[in-house]
Amino acid sequence: xxxxxxxxxxxxxxxxxxxxxxxxxxxxxxxxxxxxxxxxxxxxxxxxxxxxxxxxxxxxxxxxxxxxxxxxxxxxxxxxxxxxxxxxxxxxxxxxxxxxxxxxxxxxxxxxxxxxxxxxxxxxxxxxxxxxxxxxxxxxxxxxxxxxxxxxxxxxxxxxxxxxxxxxxxxxxxxxxxxxxxxxxxxxxxxxxxxxxxxxxxxxxxxxxxxxxxxxxxxxxxxxxxxxxxxxxxxxxxxxxxxxxxxxxxxxxxxxxxxxxxxxxxxxxxxxxxxxxxxxxxxxxxxxxxxxxxxxxxxxxxxxxxxxxxxxxxxxxxxxxxxxxxxxxxxxxxxxxxxxxxxxxxxxxxxxxxxxxxxxxxxxxxxxxxxxxxxxxxxxxxxxxxxxxxxxxxxxxxxxxxxxxxxxxxxxxxxxxxxxxxxxxxxxxxxxxxxxxxxxxxxxxxxxxxxxxxxxxxxxxxxxxxxxxxxxxxxxxxxxxxxxxxxxxxxxxxxxxxxxxxxxxxxxxxxxxxxxxxxxxxxxxxxxxxxxxxxxxxxxxxxxxxxxxxxxxxxxxxxxxxxxxxxxxxxxxxxxxxxxxx
Amino acid sequence: xxxxxxxxxxxxxxxxxxxxxxxxxxxxxxxxxxxxxxxxxxxxxxxxxxxxxxxxxxxxxxxxxxxxxxxxxxxxxxxxxxxxxxxxxxxxxxxxxxxxxxxxxxxxxxxxxxx
Numbered sequence: 001x002x003x004x005x006x007x008x009x010x011x012x013x014x015x016x017x018x019x020x021x022x023x024x025x026x027x028x029x030x031x032x033x034x035x036x037x038x039x040x041x042x043x044x045x046x047x048x049x050x051x052x053x054x055x056x057x058x059x060x061x062x063x064x065x066x067x068x069x070x071x072x073x074x075x076x077x078x079x080x081x082x083x084x085x086x087x088x089x090x091x092x093x094x095x096x097x098x099x100x101x102x103x104x105x106x107x108x109x110x111x112x113x114x115x116x117x118x119x120x121x122x123x124x125x126x127x128x129x130x131x132x133x134x135x136x137x138x139x140x141x142x143x144x145x146x147x148x149x150x151x152x153x154x155x156x157x158x159x160x161x162x163x164x165x166x167x168x169x170x171x172x173x174x175x176x177x178x179x180x181x182x183x184x185x186x187x188x189x190x191x192x193x194x195x196x197x198x199x200x201x202x203x204x205x206x207x208x209x210x211x212x213x214x215x216x217x218x219x220x221x222x223x224x225x226x227x228x229x230x231x232x233x234x235x236x237x238x239x240x241x242x243x244x245x246x247x248x249x250x251x252x253x254x255x256x257x258x259x260x261x262x263x264x265x266x267x268x269x270x271x272x273x274x275x276x277x278x279x280x281x282x283x284x285x286x287x288x289x290x291x292x293x294x295x296x297x298x299x300x301x302x303x304x305x306x307x308x309x310x311x312x313x314x315x316x317x318x319x320x321x322x323x324x325x326x327x328x329x330x331x332x333x334x335x336x337x338x339x340x341x342x343x344x345x346x347x348x349x350x351x352x353x354x355x356x357x358x359x360x361x362x363x364x365x366x367x368x369x370x371x372x373x374x375x376x377x378x379x380x381x382x383x384x385x386x387x388x389x390x391x392x393x394x395x396x397x398x399x400x401x402x403x404x405x406x407x408x409x410x411x412x413x414x415x416x417x418x419x420x421x422x423x424x425x426x427x428x429x430x431x432x433x434x435x436x437x438x439x440x441x442x443x444x445x446x447x448x449x450x451x452x453x454x455x456x457x458x459x460x461x462x463x464x465x466x467x468x469x470x471x472x473x474x475x476x477x478x479x480x481x482x483x484x485x486x487x488x489x490x491x492x493x494x495x496x497x498x499x500x501x502x503x504x505x506x507x508x509x510x511x512x513x514x515x516x517x518x519x520x521x522x523x524x525x526x527x528x529x530x531x532x533x534x535x536x537x538x539x540x541x542x543x544x545x546x547x548x549x550x551x552x553x554x555x556x557x558x559x560x561x562x563x564x565x566x567x568x569x570x571x572x573x574x575x576x577x578x579x580x581x582x
Numbered sequence: 583x584x585x586x587x588x589x590x591x592x593x594x595x596x597x598x599x600x601x602x603x604x605x606x607x608x609x610x611x612x613x614x615x616x617x618x619x620x621x622x623x624x625x626x627x628x629x630x631x632x633x634x635x636x637x638x639x640x641x642x643x644x645x646x647x648x649x650x651x652x653x654x655x656x657x658x659x660x661x662x663x664x665x666x667x668x669x670x671x672x673x674x675x676x677x678x679x680x681x682x683x684x685x686x687x688x689x690x691x692x693x694x695x696x697x
Contacts, residue, residue: 071670132660155672207638207643232675574678 056189059219181399192216221458241564257440293404293429297514300425307383377409388438447471469578504580509533512578513559529555
């Protein structure tokens with residue numbers, strides 16, 4: 001088409017104007033579509049695409065029921081009812097309130113009715129932690145301006161059982177204390193993400209080239225070595241012990257001396273992890289068996305005896321002259337709590353009657369025989385700290401484990417007086433678990449196992465048990481030493497308390513009544529009661545450590561802690577179906 | 583539409599025909615102009631566009647069906663989780679201890695073991 005326009009005519013001007021405008025359009029479109037391409041593509045994607053998180057499911061925690069895993073911590077989807085008071089119609093309010101009272105029951109917030117009248121607010125939480133069924137019933141009512149937000153919470157079918165071992169998960173989804181805290185990274189998993197074009201209702205569509213789906217990696221399902229039946233028994237026995245003695249704090253550990261696996265770990269007072277937000281004293285979150293070091297007292301005489309026998313300086317049948325007191329250095333006298341067993345007596349007798357003088361004598365014999373000299377102190381430190389691992393975290397898979405302390409002979413405080421008192425369990429700080437783990441090595445033939453509370457993992461294929469633990473240090477004492485200490489502790493128990501044991505079984509142990517350190521010395525009004533023992537038939541099946549204490553409570557190992565041990569021990573024999581020795 | 587016979591003879595050397603093949607060709611007498619071509623191309627583009635839209639819409643409808651199934655799976659998983667929790671609560675030690683069966687139980691007077 002060829003238009004002949006007269007030069008300077010209005011048509012020519014119009015054509016020029018149209019061309020100019022078209023040119024501007026072309027330039028503008030070039031700018032928008034070519035130069036600004038990336039910018040507008042990004043804006044369009046922002047509008048069309050949705051990036052959502054695919055939440056990872058937190059791993060479950062199992063305990064054992066005999067050999068079968070049972071769920072101890074589970075996940076449940078719960079709903080929060082949120083309303084927008086500004087859009088809720090007046091006529092609907094009464095019906096909404098009535099429905100919430102009827103269906104949500106105790107899950108409604110106190111005074112939720114008043115929240116609906118606050119029309120200045122656009123967000124009012126009316127009820128929390130509704131079950132799926134409750135939420136579905138409310139959804140059926142189709143209240144306008146009410147939404148249901150789903151969240152996941154931890155549930156505990158066994159209630160407060162093993163609460164301090166488990167720990168809890170806070171509102172932000174982070175594990176705190178116990179297994180939840182220690183294994184938080186393993187349990188929480190890794191969230192996935194979904195980047196996709198969506199419709200107005202946020203339904204993901206497959207159109208588009210940039211859709212990306214990264215699946216979530218759920219947390220691992222952990223199977224603990226805790227046996228729920230043993231745990232329940234230990235918690236019950238401990239509670240009964242506290243009630244009987246008037247003690248206000250108690251800890252107990254039951255472990256398998258052949259593997260280091262913890263079968264039960266209990267503390268009182270405790271809490272229900274499902275109601276962690278109701279706990280007033282945060283100290284209750286701590287697992288006292290691993291986080292509250294104390295001077296264990298006479299239960300450690302078993303350690304001193306093991307060190308003396310293993311070093312070849314004493315046997316349980318060896319004798320010494322007991323005068324009910326012994327001088328350390330120039331001005332420090334150690335006396336016996338039980339008086340009158342004087343004269344030439346055996347170390348077995350000293351163990352049975354828990355005579356401090358006998359164990360200070362063993363400490364002296366680890367040196368030159370007359371004093372707890374540097375050689376003696378080095379030997380004791382080697383056994384107590386390096387071999388039986390007192391004063392070091394055991395490495396159990398639980399949060400907030402304390403190290404305790406065993407002062408080295410290299411330090412000024414590591415003098416003869418300290419090591420003399422250490423021979424009967426004073427002057428050092430250890431946790432209940434450390435003492436139980438070291439004692440396990442003493443009675444199992446001399447191999448130290450790291451205490452563990454993880455028995456394996458639950459996978460889609462079923463329970464995958466960890467390999468049988470190997471000792472972290474073999475032969476910390478000789479088999480012969482182990483046998484002699486087992487025999488000595490069995491005799492010590494049998495001579496005084498054996499009548500309370502089931503006949504035909506090999507039970508042994510040692511009492512402990514520890515003084516409590518106060519500024520400038522020891523308290524006269526408070527002692528801590530302990531009992532450390534083992535049991536089994538032809539082989540060791542369990543080690544139990546019990547500790548009871550209370551503010552301004554004078555508690556004794558024999559009268560207060562020992563009955564708790566006996567209660568648990570006799571029950572364990574039946575539960576583990578242990579056959580009588582021989 | 584009709585066709586005219588072309589009687590022009592072409593030797594075999596000048597063509598690619600093989601033996602016994604028909605050497606007669608028909609040439610359409612219909613001539614399409616530029617406007618018709620443009621319209622045809624536009625029609626083809628429209629048809630292709632419609633096919634694309636149909637397929638895209640069908641894919642989207644599958645997305646909705648898929649989403650519905652995903653929601654159902656999630657609901658069933660929630661129901662399964664709730665039932666597992668209920669099962670765990672019903673078999674919890676405290677529940678068993680308080681059951682009427684457990685209350686009727688008594689401790690054995692003695693235990694004997696088979697050798």
